[in-house]
Amino acid sequence: MRGQALKGHLDLLLLAVVSDGPKHGYAVIEELRLRSVDTFDLPEGTVYPALHRLEKAGYLSSDWSEVQGRRRRTYTLTSRGASALGEQRQSWADFSAAVNHVLNRSPWPTTS
Amino acid sequence: MRGQALKGHLDLLLLAVVSDGPKHGYAVIEELRLRSVDTFDLPEGTVYPALHRLEKAGYLSSDWSEVQGRRRRTYTLTSRGASALGEQRQSWADFSAAVNHVLNRSPWPTTS
DNA sequence: GCTTGACACCTAGCTTTTCTAGGTGTAGAT
DNA sequence: ATCTACACCTAGAAAAGCTAGGTGTCAAGC
Numbered sequence: 001m002r003g004q005a006l007k008g009h010l011d012l013l014l015l016a017v018v019s020d021g022p023k024h025g026y027a028v029i030e031e032l033r034l035r036s037v038d039t040f041d042l043p044e045g046t047v048y049p050a051l052h053r054l055e056k057a058g059y060l061s062s063d064w065s066e067v068q069g070r071r072r073r074t075y076t077l078t079s080r081g082a083s084a085l086g087e088q089r090q091s092w093a094d095f096s097a098a099v100n101h102v103l104n105r106s107p108w109p110t111t112s
Numbered sequence: 113m114r115g116q117a118l119k120g121h122l123d124l125l126l127l128a129v130v131s132d133g134p135k136h137g138y139a140v141i142e143e144l145r146l147r148s149v150d151t152f153d154l155p156e157g158t159v160y161p162a163l164h165r166l167e168k169a170g171y172l173s174s175d176w177s178e179v180q181g182r183r184r185r186t187y188t189l190t191s192r193g194a195s196a197l198g199e200q201r202q203s204w205a206d207f208s209a210a211v212n213h214v215l216n217r218s219p220w221p222t223t224s
Numbered sequence: 225g226c227t228t229g230a231c232a233c234c235t236a237g238c239t240t241t242t243c244t245a246g247g248t249g250t251a252g253a254t
Numbered sequence: 255a256t257c258t259a260c261a262c263c264t265a266g267a268a269a270a271g272c273t274a275g276g277t278g279t280c281a282a283g284c
Contacts, residue, residue, distance in 0.1 A: 006207070007119035007241065007270075013214050020217065026261050032214065039210035046242055048263065053241095069250050070261055089215065095118070096208050098151035102125050102144065103201065105132065119241075119270065138232050158271055160234065165270095181279050182232055 006040060010050055011059075012092055013040065015077065015085040018060060024072040025051055051075055059084050118152060122162055123171075124204055125152065127189065127197040130172060136184040137163055163187055171196050 006013065017023065017031050029047050032040045054060045059081030062073050077085070118125065129135065129143050141159050144152045166172045171193030174185050189197070 006211075009119075009211060010242080013211065016215050024261075035214045035217065036210040037213065039206060040214070043243065044262080045244065045246095045264085050242085052263095068260095071249090072261065092211065092215070094151060096211075098148040099118075099121060099125065099204065099208075101149065102147045102152070103128050103204070105147065122271080136232075155272060155274095156233080157235085157273065157275095162271085164234095180231095183278090184232070 006042075009092065010042075010046070011054060012085070012088040014047070014050060014054060015059060015081055015088065018075050018077050019082065019085055022074050022076040024074045026072075028075070054081070057084075118154075121204065122154075122158070123166060124197070124200040126159070126162060126166060127171060127193055127200065130187050130189050131194065131197055134186050134188040136186045138184075140187070166193070169196075 013032060014028060017028050017035070023031065025044075025048055028051070029042055029044065032042060032047075051060065051062075055062055055075070059078060060075045061078055062075050065072050065074060125144060126140060129140050129147070135143065137156075137160055140163070141154055141156065144154060144159075163172065163174075167174055167187070171190060172187045173190055174187050177184050177186060
């Protein structure tokens with residue numbers, strides 16, 4: 001049971017999921033679990049505050065609605081959020097490439 | 113530049129570098145910078161405490177020596193460290209695959 | 225002689241992120 | 255009635271990494 005090492009990359013994941021269409025928090029958690037094949041099964045206490053943080057940062061906006069007696073807060077990616085997502089995708093690509101270089105002992109860019 | 117998102121993956125990087133042969137702290141920092149092509153240019157305040165932590169955890173052992181008037185603490189991977197490295201390599205593989213699945217909208221393992 | 229920069233180590237405390245551990249409430253099934 | 259899934263929330267703990275200092279050696283340049 002392990003999945004608590006997403007440190008620093010949570011924002012990227014959340015923005016990516018919401019970028020495919022507005023979603024409410026609970027749905028974001030489900031989608032993340034589905035797409036990662038259970039690797040990312042995040043507690044609500046992780047996701048809700050993170051969504052609040054992203055909204056505060058201007059990357060997401062939210063609207064309340066009521067569906068079958070349950071209130072939902074649905075998040076939508078803003079344009080600022082879209083550009084942040086682009087940057088963070090690039091950061092992830094750079095970061096993961098660098099880790100792989102370290103693990104594979106090759107300090108050169110993979111030209112392949 | 114920027115590359116401060118190695119959160120949670122620092123141990124893996126340090127163990128990997130030391131696994132190629134005993135190294136002292138300063139050399140670890142240099143090696144990491146070289147292999148990552150400057151992506152990981154870590155401050156001493158990050159690396160030294162992390163090495164201490166890894167030694168305390170039994171993953172590294174250290175010996176003091178003196179080279180040209182300068183004292184060095186040289187770290188060696190222990191057998192426990194070697195197995196931890198193996199596990200963390202696997203964790204990294206799983207983690208990065210999961211992130212890529214989320215980013216690429218495919219919840220299935222990349223068979224290609 | 226003095227200063228600067230690379231080498232080589234260290235720690236205290238700040239900040240941020242993530243998780244734990246609770247809480248509220250609705251709807252539907254047993 | 256109770257349980258599970260749905261759907262939201264927050265306070266506080268824990269941990270990681272960074273900032274910003276500190277000590278000391280050696281070699282080069284002024």
